[in-house]
Amino acid sequence: MTHQEIFLGNGAIALGLLEAGCQVVTSYPGTPSSEILPEVVQLVRSEDLNTYVEWSTNEKVALDNAFAAAVSGKRAACCMKQVGLNVAADSLMSAAYVGTIGGLVIISCDDPGPHSSQTEQDTRLMARFAKVPVLDPCDPEEARRMAGLALDLSEEFQIPVILRPAIRVCHARQALLLGKIPRNGRKASFQKEPGRWAATPKFRFLLHEKLNRKLKEISRRFDGLVPYNVHNLTAGKSYPLGILAGGVPYAVVKDILSEEERDDIPVMKLGAPYPFPERLSEDFISACDRVLVLEETDTAIEYFLRNREKVLGRLSGHVPSQGELAPETVYQVMDRVLRSLELAGLKQSGQGEAMELVKGLNLPVRKPTLCPGCPHRASFFAIRKARPKAIFTSDIGCYTLGLNLGGVDTCLDMGAAITMASGFYHSFAQDQIDQPIVATIGDSTFYHSGTAGLLNAVYNDARFILVILDNQTTAMTGMQPTPGLGIRADASQGKKIPLERVVAGCGIDFIEVIDPYNIGEMIQLIKKAGDYVKDPNGGIAVIIARHPCVIAYRDTAIPEKVKVAVTDACVECNFCLDRFECPALYKDETLGRTAVNQALCAQCGVCIQICPKEAIVAV
Amino acid sequence: MKKLNFILSGLGGQGILFMTKLLAQTALNRGLKIMAAETHGMAQRGGSVVSHLRIGDVAGSLVRAGSAHILLALDENEAYRSLPFLTRGGRLYVNAPVGVSVRKEVWPYLERMEMTCRFFPASETARELGSPMAANLALLGFFAAFQNGPLPGHEIRQTIEQASPDRFREINLKVFNRGFERGSTEREKAQGL
Numbered sequence: 042m043t044h045q046e047i048f049l050g051n052g053a054i055a056l057g058l059l060e061a062g063c064q065v066v067t068s069y070p071g072t073p074s075s076e077i078l079p080e081v082v083q084l085v086r087s088e089d090l091n092t093y094v095e096w097s098t099n100e101k102v103a104l105d106n107a108f109a110a111a112v113s114g115k116r117a118a119c120c121m122k123q124v125g126l127n128v129a130a131d132s133l134m135s136a137a138y139v140g141t142i143g144g145l146v147i148i149s150c151d152d153p154g155p156h157s158s159q160t161e162q163d164t165r166l167m168a169r170f171a172k173v174p175v176l177d178p179c180d181p182e183e184a185r186r187m188a189g190l191a192l193d194l195s196e197e198f199q200i201p202v203i204l205r206p207a208i209r210v211c212h213a214r215q216a217l218l219l220g221k222i223p224r225n226g227r228k229a230s231f232q233k234e235p236g237r238w239a240a241t242p243k244f245r246f247l248l249h250e251k252l253n254r255k256l257k258e259i260s261r262r263f264d265g266l267v268p269y270n271v272h273n274l275t276a277g278k279s280y281p282l283g284i285l286a287g288g289v290p291y292a293v294v295k296d297i298l299s300e301e302e303r304d305d306i307p308v309m310k311l312g313a314p315y316p317f318p319e320r321l322s323e324d325f326i327s328a329c330d331r332v333l334v335l336e337e338t339d340t341a342i343e344y345f346l347r348n349r350e351k352v353l354g355r356l357s358g359h360v361p362s363q364g365e366l367a368p369e370t371v372y373q374v375m376d377r378v379l380r381s382l383e384l385a386g387l388k389q390s391g392q393g394e395a396m397e398l399v400k401g402l403n404l405p406v407r408k409p410t411l412c413p414g415c416p417h418r419a420s421f422f423a424i425r426k427a428r429p430k431a432i433f434t435s436d437i438g439c440y441t442l443g444l445n446l447g448g449v450d451t452c453l454d455m456g457a458a459i460t461m462a463s464g465f466y467h468s469f470a471q472d473q474i475d476q477p478i479v480a481t482i483g484d485s486t487f488y489h490s491g492t493a494g495l496l497n498a499v500y501n502d503a504r505f506i507l508v509i510l511d512n513q514t515t516a517m518t519g520m521q522p523t524p525g526l527g528i529r530a531d532a533s534q535g536k537k538i539p540l541e542r543v544v545a546g547c548g549i550d551f552i553e554v555i556d557p558y559n560i561g562e563m564i565q566l567i568k569k570a571g572d573y574v575k576d577p578n579g580g581i582a583v584i585i586a587r588h589p590c591v592i593a594y595r596d597t598a599i600p601e602k603v604k605v606a607v608t609d610a611c612v613e614c615n616f617c618l619d620r621f622e623c624p625a626l627y628k629d630e631t632l633g634r635t636a637v638n639q640a641l642c643a644q645c646g647v648c649i650q651i652c653p654k655e656a657i658v659a660v
Numbered sequence: 661m662k663k664l665n666f667i668l669s670g671l672g673g674q675g676i677l678f679m680t681k682l683l684a685q686t687a688l689n690r691g692l693k694i695m696a697a698e699t700h701g702m703a704q705r706g707g708s709v710v711s712h713l714r715i716g717d718v719a720g721s722l723v724r725a726g727s728a729h730i731l732l733a734l735d736e737n738e739a740y741r742s743l744p745f746l747t748r749g750g751r752l753y754v755n756a757p758v759g760v761s762v763r764k765e766v767w768p769y770l771e772r773m774e775m776t777c778r779f780f781p782a783s784e785t786a787r788e789l790g791s792p793m794a795a796n797l798a799l800l801g802f803f804a805a806f807q808n809g810p811l812p813g814h815e816i817r818q819t820i821e822q823a824s825p826d827r828f829r830e831i832n833l834k835v836f837n838r839g840f841e842r843g844s845t846e847r848e849k850a851q852g853l
Contacts, residue, residue: 047684047694156699180695180719213721214680214696216688292719299719368724389726395744398769404737407671407708 043220050210053181053217054148055080057188058118059090061144062225065110067095067103068530069489070518071122072157073211074150078120079519082531088222094530096521099455099489100125104132104147108201111141112238113229116192120148123164123205128455128490130167133201137173138248139237140199143227144192147173151207153289153337153365157517159437159454161363163339164205168315172252174259175203175315176269177288181215183312187269198255207337209289260316269312272325280307282382283329284375285322287311287342290335293371301387311336317345326351333359333378337366353378411442413625414599414643416588417510419557421448422621422651424479424508426560427567431477431506434461438483439517439590440510445622448481456490458482463494463503470504477571478505484540485515485523492547498581499548506570507583509540510557512590520593544583551582558588560650591643603646603659607635610656621651663716664810665723669742670734670755672709675796679732680711682800686811686819687715697721708738715810732803734782734795740766749774753803755782755795778802780842786835794835801839805847813840 048056055077058066068078078094085092093110097103100121107119121129126149133147155161168175176191178184184206191202236244263270274280284306286294291310298306309325311318314336326332326348334343334354343354353359360366360374376387411418421443424433435441435449436458443449451461462480469476482491487509495507515521522528527537544552551573557563563586570582589598607626611634617626618635626648629636635656648657666683670676677698684694697712712723725744731752733739739754740763746752752770756779762770770777782798797820804813817836824832 045688047681047688047696180721209697209721212698214684214694214698215721216694289720293722293724295719297724368720368722369726372724395726395746395769398766399740399743402740402763402765404741409707 043218045216046219047214048181048185048217049076049080050181050184050206050213050215051076052080053185053215054188054204054206054211055084056217056219056222057185058146058192059084059088059092059222060185061189061192062116062223062227063092063118063146063192064115064225064227065093065107065117066120067097067107067118068120069097069100069103069125070485070515070521071100071125071150072518073152073208074120074122074125074148075518075521076211077148078530084222085531090222090224096530098524100129101132104129104136107147108132108136108141108145110229111143111145111195111201113143113231115143115227115229116145116196116225117143118146118148118188118192121150122158123149123151123162124158124160124454125149126164126167127162130171133167133171133173136201137171138245138252139240141195141201142199144195145201146188146191146195146204147201148188148204148206150211151205151338153207156208159452161338161365163337163341164203165314165341166339168203168205169341171203172256173201173203174256174263174313175205176313178204178206178210178312179288179292179310180210181213182217183269184210185217187312190269194259198259200252200255200259205288207289256316260318261320263313263316263318264321266313266318270310270318270321272307272309272321274307274325274328278328280305280329281384282331282333282379283307283309283325284333284335285309285311285325285342285346286335287314288337290337290366290371293366293368294335294375297368297372297375297387311342314342317342322346331382333375335360335366335371335374408445409442410445410622410624411439412591412643413623413641414591414645414647415439416512416557416586416590417443418446418621418623419560419588419647420481420508420510420563420586421446423557423560423563424448424481424567425620427564428477428479428506428571431479432465434458434465434478434480436482436486438486438510438515439512440481440483443481446620455486456482456494458486459491459494459498459507462505462507463498463501466498466503466505467501475575479567480505480507482507482509483516484509484511484513484525485521487540488524488543492543495544495547495549495581503581504574504579505581506567506574507581508567509544509583509585511540511585511587512593513587514590514593516590516593520590540585544585549581549583551580552585553583554585554587556588557586558645558647560647591645599643599645601646602644603649604639604644605642605646605648605657606637606660608656608658609634610654611635611652612654612656614653616653617648617651617657621648623648663714663718664730665728665747666713666715666730666732667723667728667742667745668711668713668732668734669738670709670796671738672707674709674734675793676709676711676734679796679800680713682816682819682823683713683811685823686816689815689819690810692810693717695719695721708741710738710742730803732799734799736760743769746773746775751775751806752777753799754779755799757781757784778806778846780839782839785838785842789831789835789838791831791835794832797832797835798839801836801841802843803839804836805840805843
């Protein structure tokens with residue numbers, strides 16, 4: 042019995058995995074991939090399936106675990122954002138040579154823009170580098186079918202396959218037809234074959250040879266992979282311009298051509314761009330005088346086209362090399378290219394006028410900011426007060442917004458708060474410069490990749506204060522659980538591994554836990570930590586600033602609510618607005634001073650401690 | 661059926677996503693195809709939220725700038741910010757307090773582009789009925805009163821009835837209906853002129 046339901050793209054992927062009999066799904070949260078695992082959990086519950094799900098501590102861990110499941114013969118998947126694949130890259134490269142028995146699909150979600158990533162790198166290039174096939178869906182329904190295709194291909198050719206949905210697929214919604222999902226009863230088994238599973242360099246050479254043969258076969262398969270790799274040429278006809286597009290840009294092009302009624306422009310869709318379908322693309326290109334390539338975010342397709350003279354794209358400067366290819370951008374590119382080739386342009390004009398008008402209105406800038414009541418705000422305030430001249434190395438999470446309070450100086454990648462702290466320390470210490478350093482990192486980020494850097498820092502005697510901002514969740518990506526409280530992906534209780542234990546295991550002797558809401562105490566503690574760091578017999582000091590996230594623990598994070606107001610003692614110095622930056626505090630023009638927006642105020646009462654004139658009071 | 665493009669904009673926490681889901685489900689119930697896109701992540705941390713909803717046989721989830729037929733805005737500033745999405749002849753419904761009207765800098769553009777702009781105090785309406793967080797439903801009701809097309813008001817109402825949790829159903833419908841009444845009154849006034 043089937044019925045229609047609106048699915049989020051990530052939910053469609055979850056559905057596709059389970060429909061294809063996936064028995065193991067691992068993941069680490071990262072926009073735009075974070076919803077896949079929770080959607081799997083929901084479907085497993087509602088369909089009474091027996092799929093194993095896991096929030097892994099990082100992406101490499103997720104991939105290795107899924108890989109082993111696939112080696113044991115089961116269909117497995119791991120999910121991450123595109124930069125997470127960088128973390129898992131070591132495993133991926135090796136896994137490509139070794140292959141699996143059961144299908145293995147690696148879902149790596151791209152973020153053109155970027156909207157919330159350190160890069161807008163293209164997962165399809167990673168697939169090319171790793172030498173594994175990659176599928177690029179253009180909408181949720183296609184992503185669902187490609188999840189199954191990826192597992193089928195992976196199993197047939199015994200090679201990991203990457204599925205690369207971009208954010209506009211992951212976070213799109215579309216109606217899907219649902220039926221019953223059967224359970225997969227495959228049992229685990231392991232056949233010893235050290236020449237493959239523990240292959241040493243001599244064997245790796247042979248595996249590489251095998252891999253190359255697989256890729257050639259898959260490339261031929263991709264030449265005829267309907268409906269993912271197709272073109273709409275009329276046989277025997279030639280065209281002045283053709284468009285080669287894949288993924289989300291393909292959907293945009295399809296809509297534009299249909300609205301504009303341009304059946305004079307043929308399109309080739311590349312939903313499976315690597316191994317590159319040489320023959321199919323050659324058929325298409327030879328029928329066109331010029332070809333415009335529209336893909337995101339890099340030249341995965343364009344790079345494979347040999348006749349450069351015909352190709353218009355990023356390399357020729359016709360398509361922007363950075364940023365998302367929003368529909369209006371694609372429209373402008375197409376229009377410009379058509380006119381430059383002296384063909385009929387597109388019908389509508391641009392939105393330049395409206396954009397100019399809006400710019401001139403000086404609308405308030407909505408920069409992202411920490412929530413009212415966020416414990417990180419209190420932590421950054423205290424850190425800056427206690428150590429104003431320090432270098433503030435930081436990391437990736439909600440707390441990166443400590444930037445707004447002047448508490449974040451660097452942010453490179455996961456775990457770099459600690460590694461850059463030790464790097465800065467040694468660089469300054471070499472010149473006998475006493476440069477204070479305070480590193481801030483979140484709890485989930487610390488479990489992800491804090492330990493290697495901390496061990497190294499202790500081992501090589503670096504000196505800095507590390508503040509672990511423990512809000513007991515992975516907040517920015519949607520409140521996923523961590524080993525700190527031990528809650529697992531299926532909501533069951535796993536083993537609790539508190540931060541104190543891990544930090545002690547890294548060789549740290551100064552470990553103190555504090556509630557950052559007590560700003561005065563935290564400032565004192567940071568000063569004490571600073572003395573310890575400076576002491577020749579001391580070392581790295583770790584402060585765990587622990588207070589639950591006000592969104593994840595809405596009912597318990599602020600047990601005693603305190604209503605606050607600003608009195609006439611306010612001298613409009615703006616210290617609170619600049620250095621505490623709570624969204625509930627604002628400048629009231631009529632009153633002529635700072636005021637509290639009671640609708641936004643979380644009633645945490647922390648702001649009472651920060652006004653130099655004591656003008657914020659409990660009421 | 662021709663395609664219909666919506667842009668819904670506002671601030672994180674105003675229920676833009678819920679509004680989008682209601683319209684999408686209403687369309688689905690009528691056997692129409694839909695594609696929608698939303699912004700995630702920073703929405704909870706004070707940021708602007710923009711939701712795209714496309715009804716009809718479309719391939720992409722994003723509405724192209726200059727091709728939205730309807731713009732529903734729960735915040736005045738966000739309405740202006742998403743104005744470039746609106747197409748010539750498009751309609752704009754904005755949640756703004758009583759007494760607020762279109763900024764003078766924008767008026768000539770709206771006239772020239774033949775856009776209809778209606779302001780409605782959705783937040784106040786919802787607050788009056790004891791449900792300050794339901795401004796989204798008040799605006800939806802107001803908008804529904806002007807709808808002839810593929811999403812008739814009574815079907816949107818039906819979707820709200822089906823989609824609302826038990827404890828919110830009655831108040832949700834109350835707020836939607838009040839918005840719908842106000843919208844109907846305004847529509848009749850406009851037609852009478």
